[in-house]
Ligand code: UDP
């Protein structure tokens with residue numbers, strides 16, 4: 031069982047798509063084990079997008095991520111990190127496959143609805159960055175028998 035970080039970006043909040051996007055993850059069978067609204071800061075974005083701070087588009091990206099609060103979610107499931115990336119789709123919404131969140135909900139390379147952790151290492155680091163331990167909940171066996179075969183767990 032893995033845990034991964036999803037951020038519903040300001041583009042999702044502004045366009046009133048929160049319910050639809052949360053619904054996609056819930057219907058897939060990913061369990062929400064943490065969820066909160068928060069205003070991002072210069073400091074957290076410099077860490078979160080450390081691989082992009084030197085890019086010319088970073089100031090615009092940072093401003094777009096601070097325009098409204100975001101909703102941070104911790105999603106849990108077998109292979110959750112890869113599954114969430116797959117559902118999220120390619121970075122640029124104009125090139126993302128139909129059926130993916132970015133492919134279905136956006137036209138932008140930047141205002142692309144969600145962030146999703148891209149590796150097990152990133153998931154651990156990002157969950158520690160956005161959540162305190164007590165903000166992530168242990169759901170135990172809840173619904174697992176409906177979501178997976180016994181030998182998948
Ligand atoms: N981004 C951008 N311009 C680019 C590449 C990325 O504005 O040319 C933004 C976009 O919002 C993207 C985020 O920076 O989601 C992080 O980029 P990354 O390459 O990590 O893409 P992701 O993992 O989100 O698909």
Ligand code: MG
Nearest residue numbers: 145146147148
């Ligand atoms: Mg990334």
